[in-house]
Structures are given as structure tokens and as C-alpha cells.
Amino acid sequence: MRSKSIAVIVVAAGKGERMGTDGNAVPKQYRALAGIPVLVRTIKAFLAHPQVTQVLPVINSDHADRYEALGLSDRRLLPPVHGGASRQASVLEGLKALAPSRPDLVLIQDAARPFVSADLIGDVIEILQSYDGALPGLPLTDTVKRSLDGKEVVATEDRRQLSAAQTPQGFRFGQILSAHMRAGSVRRDFTDDAEIAEWAGLRVAMVTGDPNNIKLTHPEDFVRGEQILMGGRSMETRIGTGYDVHSFEPGDAVWLGGVRIPHSARLNGHSDADVALHALTDALLGAIGEGDIGVHFPPSDMQWKGAASTIFLRHAADLIARQGGRIVNCDVTIVAEAPRIATHAPAMCAVIAETLGISASRVAVKATTNEKLGFIGREEGIVAMASASVEVPRID
Known part of the structure; x- marks a missing residue:
């Protein structure tokens, strides 16, 4: 039958x-x-x-x-x-x-x-x-x-x-x-x-x-x-931090936090040079002891030439999920004299939240200037710093 x-x-x-x-x-x-x-x-x-x-x-x-x-x-x-x-x-x-x-x-x-x-x-x-x-x-x-x-x-x-x-x-x-x-x-x-x-x-x-x-x-x-x-496992909270900097080169827009912002220059880098997502990716990888973005996506590898940095961020989230963990919150600070970033912050939060599969209320993006000091003040580049907290199963 x-x-x-x-x-x-x-x-x-x-x-x-x-x-x-x-x-x-x-x-x-x-x-x-x-x-x-x-x-x-x-x-x-x-x-x-x-x-x-x-x-x-x-x-x-x-x-x-x-x-x-x-x-x-x-x-x-x-x-x-x-x-x-x-x-x-x-x-x-x-x-x-x-x-x-x-x-x-x-x-x-x-x-x-x-x-x-x-x-x-x-x-x-x-x-x-x-x-x-x-x-x-x-x-x-x-x-x-x-x-x-x-x-x-x-x-x-x-x-x-x-x-x-x-x-x-x-x-x-x-x-x-x-x-x-x-x-x-x-x-x-x-x-x-x-x-x-x-x-x-x-x-x-x-x-x-x-x-x-x-x-x-x-x-x-x-x-x-x-x-x-x-399944009843106890969890512990880990904190990771990230820092990245990219210089300007001739162009018409920059990618920041997964958002394209028109500008008189673009950021120089192997991928889309999204300094904010690079810093955040490093923060997430650091929280689970998985090295940095260069370990997982070497700049010598041509397949990442011009790649969207959301790919790197999603990879970090996948690694956390494989460990049975979850992302609690992310905090990104962008330091730049130009372009103006504050009005784009909500869109950046939305992109980051969707990429990581978390609520936008768990994401913060802030912007500040360097008060005209140093290479940032001279508008030669942009710096981003990030921190992330992650819960993972406790390993005794």
C-alpha cells in the first residue's frame, strides 16, 4: 500500500x-x-x-x-x-x-x-x-x-x-x-x-x-x-567595542550606517567603506571573541570589492546566533565635520535593526564633530566608534 x-x-x-x-x-x-x-x-x-x-x-x-x-x-x-x-x-x-x-x-x-x-x-x-x-x-x-x-x-x-x-x-x-x-x-x-x-x-x-x-x-x-x-541555559552579557576610520577621495556620496548620503567626496575603502557599519561589525565580533572584520573579510579578497557592508554586519549576527546568543543593543557614534549626519540617523537605525533582526529601539546612532581639530576637522575623513552588548550561553 x-x-x-x-x-x-x-x-x-x-x-x-x-x-x-x-x-x-x-x-x-x-x-x-x-x-x-x-x-x-x-x-x-x-x-x-x-x-x-x-x-x-x-x-x-x-x-x-x-x-x-x-x-x-x-x-x-x-x-x-x-x-x-x-x-x-x-x-x-x-x-x-x-x-x-x-x-x-x-x-x-x-x-x-x-x-x-x-x-x-x-x-x-x-x-x-x-x-x-x-x-x-x-x-x-x-x-x-x-x-x-x-x-x-x-x-x-x-x-x-x-x-x-x-x-x-x-x-x-x-x-x-x-x-x-x-x-x-x-x-x-x-x-x-x-x-x-x-x-x-x-x-x-x-x-x-x-x-x-x-x-x-x-x-x-x-x-x-x-x-x-x-532551554533553561543561563546567559551572560558580553560587551564589544569597535573603531574605524576612512579617508575621503573624489566622489559624490558616502555610505554611512547602510544609508547613501550625497556629499562632495566619498570614503576610500575596499568595500563600500561604510565606516559606521565596520565599527559596529567589529564591536559584535569582539563581543563573542571572533576577531575583527579583516579576519572574516580580508581586503585582499577581490570578492569584497565594493561590497555592501550590511553583508559584514549580517555575518556577525549569524555568528552570534550560531552560539545561541542574542544582540541586546548597539550604539554607534560617527565623528565628522561633513556631511551632516543627524537627519539620517533614524534611517541608519532602521537599516541596522533590519540587518541584525532586532528592534530599532535597540539601536542608537549619534553624530558629532571634532570641533575643526585634526584630520577630521580638516575634512580629510570620518571616524566611527561603536559598542555592542550581546547575551550568550554561559560557559563555566
Whole structure:
């Protein structure tokens, strides 16, 4: 008897609007969690499962470049499709895209649940031998009150009959496709796919959920997520510093903090000579004892000729992630008589934050002059100094 084909739809079309307004413009599914984007963690969790035969991401049409930048590649990973105006509509787009291959089973997973375990995936698949649909559920431990206006309590629910739903939710493909098609013409406010299956009269069962299978919805969820990844390990804080200087040469703009600033000269260097990002890269590398930028990107190597310094900065962040660490904050000071830098500082903070996968509130860029003294005062070049704090697992 042939093995069942099992497809996975990873729903990643949301804008992450509930993540707050802390200056971080990165949608939550593309935001780094311990150095790795959330969506990458979620997709790889399913690609690592031996029973999964194909994975289909459903993304926001505005995020096509972000998705491509993830660099994901696997023979079972299908090209992403664009979602709709709601989660329900996005899932339907995914189901329709899978229809030509007609898998036996389909699992539907929220992109913002990156901690789904292989055991939980297996449990959902297993119970589909006996039911039309399945989902993980966690029994509620708190007493649950009902209120019609958010203030006055009108009833106390029996929590023994209640569970909190998680994903992945699994179904027999033909049945859930039919249910979604019918539901879309009747209602567009179903909260999850299991509710659609119940509405369509399908038999849906629950398996025991996982407390660590959290959904990243609010900023504090990322803190908890990092704690889950640390697995109870104690952390220690490291501090690194960086310093760099570049002279001017004929040109029409300088690169500083990943931002191109028009000027009467440019900075001389093998790469784009971004003195601010070079100093910050050295600070991050120093915090984890990984030498300096020249060790990792020698100026004698022609492949780095004219390279964007965000490449160097991202490499430092990747090294920190591989050590199980996280970047706490970065502070950069640029010393120059010209060009004027202060108005460009917010854009620099945004570039640095996105490159490192952290909130812009964790990045500071400041500018000052040298009061007309020395080579800086003579407008012969620019100096940048940086410091960075990093948390890494404690090594006793």
C-alpha cells in the first residue's frame, strides 16, 4: 500500500500589526528569533519531518522580496502563493494551489508558531486515520468567565470542557477544500480551519498540545521564545567595542550606517567603506571573541570589492546566533565635520535593526564633530566608534 502524501500549508500572509509600534518595521514572520527568521524556523520544522511530502508557504503579496531573501531551498518546498485579505481567504488560496497535486492529507500551520515539534506533527497525522480533522489543544487551567460587555460577569464556563486550540490542524484534503469553498460563500469570519470543518459537519478530534508551541503575537512573546530556545541555559552579557576610520577621495556620496548620503567626496575603502557599519561589525565580533572584520573579510579578497557592508554586519549576527546568543543593543557614534549626519540617523537605525533582526529601539546612532581639530576637522575623513552588548550561553 502506498504511503500517504501529506502537504503542509504555512500561513504567512499577515502583516504582524499586533507586534506593536516599537520602531520595528519587520513583519513578525520575518523577524529574527535568536538570529533566524521565524518563518524559516517554522518551514524547516516541517521539512525535517519524514512524513511531510510538500510544504507550501502562503505569503503577503507585499512580502515577495522578503521571502526570497530568506534563501530557502528544498525539493519539497513549493513556490509561495499570495494570500487573501483574511486568514480564511489565505488558507483557501493555499488549498486551491495544492488541488492539482491532490495530496491525501493537509496540515495547516500558522507561520508564527515556530516551535512545533516533530512529535506534535506526528500525533496530528496519526489521529487522521480515524477522524476527518485533528488539532492540538491545551486544557485551560484558569477559571473562565463570560462577559457580554467586557465588565460585568454573566456566567462561569466549565473549563473541563474547554481547550485552547493550536496548529498544525490536519484534514483529509478533499474534505477541507470542499468545506472551505462552501464556507467562503457563507461566512468570512471563521477563526480557524477546525471551526470550518465543524461547521461543515466533519468529525474533528483533539490531540494533546504542547505548552511550548506558542504563537508569536506580541513583543513579549519573542522574549518567551528566546527563553524556549535557550532551554533553561543561563546567559551572560558580553560587551564589544569597535573603531574605524576612512579617508575621503573624489566622489559624490558616502555610505554611512547602510544609508547613501550625497556629499562632495566619498570614503576610500575596499568595500563600500561604510565606516559606521565596520565599527559596529567589529564591536559584535569582539563581543563573542571572533576577531575583527579583516579576519572574516580580508581586503585582499577581490570578492569584497565594493561590497555592501550590511553583508559584514549580517555575518556577525549569524555568528552570534550560531552560539545561541542574542544582540541586546548597539550604539554607534560617527565623528565628522561633513556631511551632516543627524537627519539620517533614524534611517541608519532602521537599516541596522533590519540587518541584525532586532528592534530599532535597540539601536542608537549619534553624530558629532571634532570641533575643526585634526584630520577630521580638516575634512580629510570620518571616524566611527561603536559598542555592542550581546547575551550568550554561559560557559563555566
